[in-house]
Amino acid sequence: MNQFFYGLLLLIFLALPPVAHLLESIMIVHMHMQMPMLVIAGFLMARLFQLRFPAFFEKWNGNGIPGIILFLIIVVFWTIPRAMDEALTFPSMEVFKFFSLSILAGIPLRDSWKKLSTIGKNAIIVIFTIKYFGMGLLYIKAPVQLCNNYLIIDQLTLGWGFLTTAICLVIYLLYVTFTDPTKYE
Amino acid sequence: MAIPKTLKEKANKAMGISTEDARITKTYLFVAFMALLVGGLLGLLQGLNRAGLLELPSWLNYYQVLTAHGLLLVLVLTAFFTIGYFYAALSHTLGGLLPIVRKMAWIGFGLKIVGFVFAVIPILRGNASVMYTFYPPMAASPWFYIGLALIVVGVWMCAFGAFIQVANWRKNNKGKHVPILSFFATGVFILLFFGSLPVAIEVIVMIIPWSFGWVKTINVMVARTLFWAFGHTLVNIWYLTAVSAWYVIVPKIIGGKRWSDLLTRIVIIALVIMNITGGFHHQIIDPGISASVKFMHVFMSLAIGFPSLMTAWAMFAVFERTARKNGGKGLVGWYKKMPWGDVRFLAPFIAMLAFIPAGAGGIVQSTNQLNQVVHNTMWVVGHFHLTLGMSVVMTFFGISYWLVPYVSKRVLTPAINKLGVIQTIIWTVGMIIMSGSMHTVGLLGSPRRTSYTTYGDNATALGWDPYLLMLAVGGTLLIIGVLLQVYAVINMMFFAPKGETEFPIAEEEEGASKTPYWTERWGLWIVIMLIFVGMAYVIPLTEFIVNAPPGSPPFKTW
Ligand code: HEM
Ligand SMILES: [Cu+2]
Numbered sequence: 164m165n166q167f168f169y170g171l172l173l174l175i176f177l178a179l180p181p182v183a184h185l186l187e188s189i190m191i192v193h194m195h196m197q198m199p200m201l202v203i204a205g206f207l208m209a210r211l212f213q214l215r216f217p218a219f220f221e222k223w224n225g226n227g228i229p230g231i232i233l234f235l236i237i238v239v240f241w242t243i244p245r246a247m248d249e250a251l252t253f254p255s256m257e258v259f260k261f262f263s264l265s266i267l268a269g270i271p272l273r274d275s276w277k278k279l280s281t282i283g284k285n286a287i288i289v290i291f292t293i294k295y296f297g298m299g300l301l302y303i304k305a306p307v308q309l310c311n312n313y314l315i316i317d318q319l320t321l322g323w324g325f326l327t328t329a330i331c332l333v334i335y336l337l338y339v340t341f342t343d344p345t346k347y348e
Numbered sequence: 349m350a351i352p353k354t355l356k357e358k359a360n361k362a363m364g365i366s367t368e369d370a371r372i373t374k375t376y377l378f379v380a381f382m383a384l385l386v387g388g389l390l391g392l393l394q395g396l397n398r399a400g401l402l403e404l405p406s407w408l409n410y411y412q413v414l415t416a417h418g419l420l421l422v423l424v425l426t427a428f429f430t431i432g433y434f435y436a437a438l439s440h441t442l443g444g445l446l447p448i449v450r451k452m453a454w455i456g457f458g459l460k461i462v463g464f465v466f467a468v469i470p471i472l473r474g475n476a477s478v479m480y481t482f483y484p485p486m487a488a489s490p491w492f493y494i495g496l497a498l499i500v501v502g503v504w505m506c507a508f509g510a511f512i513q514v515a516n517w518r519k520n521n522k523g524k525h526v527p528i529l530s531f532f533a534t535g536v537f538i539l540l541f542f543g544s545l546p547v548a549i550e551v552i553v554m555i556i557p558w559s560f561g562w563v564k565t566i567n568v569m570v571a572r573t574l575f576w577a578f579g580h581t582l583v584n585i586w587y588l589t590a591v592s593a594w595y596v597i598v599p600k601i602i603g604g605k606r607w608s609d610l611l612t613r614i615v616i617i618a619l620v621i622m623n624i625t626g627g628f629h630h631q632i633i634d635p636g637i638s639a640s641v642k643f644m645h646v647f648m649s650l651a652i653g654f655p656s657l658m659t660a661w662a663m664f665a666v667f668e669r670t671a672r673k674n675g676g677k678g679l680v681g682w683y684k685k686m687p688w689g690d691v692r693f694l695a696p697f698i699a700m701l702a703f704i705p706a707g708a709g710g711i712v713q714s715t716n717q718l719n720q721v722v723h724n725t726m727w728v729v730g731h732f733h734l735t736l737g738m739s740v741v742m743t744f745f746g747i748s749y750w751l752v753p754y755v756s757k758r759v760l761t762p763a764i765n766k767l768g769v770i771q772t773i774i775w776t777v778g779m780i781i782m783s784g785s786m787h788t789v790g791l792l793g794s795p796r797r798t799s800y801t802t803y804g805d806n807a808t809a810l811g812w813d814p815y816l817l818m819l820a821v822g823g824t825l826l827i828i829g830v831l832l833q834v835y836a837v838i839n840m841m842f843f844a845p846k847g848e849t850e851f852p853i854a855e856e857e858e859g860a861s862k863t864p865y866w867t868e869r870w871g872l873w874i875v876i877m878l879i880f881v882g883m884a885y886v887i888p889l890t891e892f893i894v895n896a897p898p899g900s901p902p903f904k905t906w
Contacts, residue, residue: 185640185643185644188640189638189640189641189887191883191886191887192644192887195883196883316890316891316894316895319890319894320886320887320890320891323886323889323890324882324883324886324887327879327882327883327886328879328882328883330882331875331878331879331882332875334874334875334878335871335872335875338871338872338875339871342871346519346522347515347518347519347522347523347868348522348523348865348868
């Protein structure tokens with residue numbers, strides 16, 4: 164219950180017009196800060212839904228795979244330049260962004276992550292690593308503006324943000340591959 | 349394997365530190381306090397000069413003195429003290445240092461000393477009056493920077509030595525939590541390593557080739573940004589070191605228990621993760637960063653205030669609980685039960701108190717509009733003499749009264765304890781006077797890093813004089829404090845009566861909840877930290893590099 168409350172609080176905070184405006188005024192912050200925080204808000208709120216509707220999650224997301232696929236679809240959708248543009252242009256898209264990232268991505272992520280095997284978890288991280296390298300190169304190499312609402316320099320910054328995040332993910336993967344926790348734990 | 353290991357640990361705890369491990373800490377502490385002595389004397393010269401009482405000769409001018417003062421106290425004193433202290437903690441809590449780790453500590457020591465000599469010679473010859481921040485386009489002799497690079501590599505040696513020591517212990521103690529003081533050490537050395545990477549890149553990749561003239565120009569904004577990623581982290585390394593003593597040592601000295609183990613570890617992890625990104629609050633006035641990005645960085649900086657506030661709360665809770673257990677009564681009457689006559693408590697306690705105004709001043713400086721008023725004035729100098737010169741350094745002093753006897757196998761005599769109490773009082777009064785007048789004269793506009801001048805008897809500048817005189821008065825008291833402190837350290841190191849001194853580590857409270865194992869997953873915390881760093885730095889760095897102005901050739905401004 165507590166967690167749900169903090170999640171909801173975060174969601175409301177992010178939806179406050181000045182906050183949303185500040186975060187969305189910078190392309191990389193829009194994609195790499197506001198959106199993940201929406202997912203985190205949903206992740207926190209998920210606890211209540213899990214407790215209220217255990218049967219629903221058991222029936223539809225027993226092994227965690229449907230949930231994580233829904234999460235992937237939503238998150239991938241929101242890294243498309245056009246999707247970001249539309250969120251800034253159409254209020255309905257903006258509402259959908261807040262709803263989809265918190266409810267359709269954050270909640271299934273929470274419900275699925277624990278159910279996935281280690282290989283499953285690492286596979287998700289590998290998918291994100293590849294995707295981030297790809298998106299990073301796209302945003303850095305694109306010779307034209309991909310979003311109506313953001314300048315080329317914003318786009319370049321976002322590209323480098325993708326690449327640095329991808330590098331961090333590679334470091335994480337190397338860490339889990341080459342250290343053996345059974346030696347320590 | 350496990351049994352002899354624990355036996356060895358028990359022996360280590362019962363019989364005190366091995367001579368080889370003790371020699372490392374003793375040597376590091378000796379260098380630290382020598383740096384305090386020389387740095388303090390230089391500080392006095394500066395104070396007297398700024399008061400208009402002393403004109404420095406042309407062969408040792410104000411800016412040479414200031415560069416040396418900054419380097420000795422910011423870099424040498426703090427780095428050597430931190431490493432000496434935490435190596436003693438690693439040795440004590442993890443069953444003695446491994447031979448390889450000892451060797452690395454000595455190699456690191458050698459590199460740092462050689463590096464320091466490399467840096468000092470150009471300063472003395474007047475070829476490196478660039479202050480400890482060495483902002484390009486001011487350019488010193490290349491040897492100065494090579495010296496700095498060697499110091500950084502020396503620090504890395506010690507960091508990796510600590511990592512090896514901790515990893516080895518964890519292998520031999522599967523599933524156990526790293527003892528709290530070594531947990532602090534892990535956090536500090538992670539910050540030392542990752543925090544000094546940016547400055548190593550600045551010095552080795554950018555500045556050295558430029559100061560030799562191999563490349564013509566330098567990107568000034570990138571250099572400053574890399575410097576402060578390090579500089580700010582260094583500040584929090586001192587803070588974390590001081591906090592380790594507040595959390596772990598001070599409760600033991602007053603006969604109390606440690607505050608929640610879990611929350612302590614969370615504070616450490618939070619400080620490690622969020623730290624490096626705080627560097628931007630030193631660049632509030634810098635061009636090239638948009639207002640909204642600056643605003644978000646201020647938010648980040650103030651977020652670090654949260655674990656700091658937790659610290660204050662925790663400490664006072666511990667004090668009150670202990671005092672009440674010892675019969676303290678009333679809403680505030682319990683304070684009488686604290687061991688005020690024990691320098692090992694008094695010095696860190698005043699250090700903690702100083703953190704209240706120091707933290708308030710820090711919040712002032714993080715605020716964009718207020719920063720415009722105090723930026724580059726003496727206010728800032730007042731601020732860091734309060735934070736570093738009081739909160740951190742007085743904690744270090746307090747530690748020295750048991751750590752030096754501990755590694756020297758001697759004891760703290762009542763006479764030296766008394767001397768310590770007097771030293772603490774003198775230092776407190778001196779710092780309040782000096783830093784108070786620095787804050788005030790800064791508000792009146794007196795610039796920092798400027799030797800005495802009346803600007804042609806300008807009325808405003810003349811109005812600063814009374815405060816600058818007070819600054820010199822405080823500085824004079826402080827130098828007395830320096831001399832007493834160094835005397836006490838030398839006495840405890842070489843002349844005090846032989847005996848066993850305990851390494852004071854407080855126990856956890858009874859009935860505390862069990863600390864979950866995820867607190868030990870440093871690999872994960874480091875990756876999260878790197879993601880934070882990447883996020884915070886990618887915006888300004890892309891801007892600085894893509895939209896860079898023409899680079900700057902080196903300048904010798906002095
Ligand atoms: C005897 C005690 C001390 C005195 C009299 C003293 C005095 C001063 C003065 C007058 C300045 C120069 C202000 C300016 O022109 O900008 C200064 C700068 C500074 N002091 Fe101290 N100080 C003392 C101790 C310390 C200690 C213990 C530390 C730190 C551990 C410290 C760290 C610094 C730093 C970092 C600077 C700035 C250097 C720069 O701007 O490049 N000082 N001090
Ligand atoms: Cu800082």
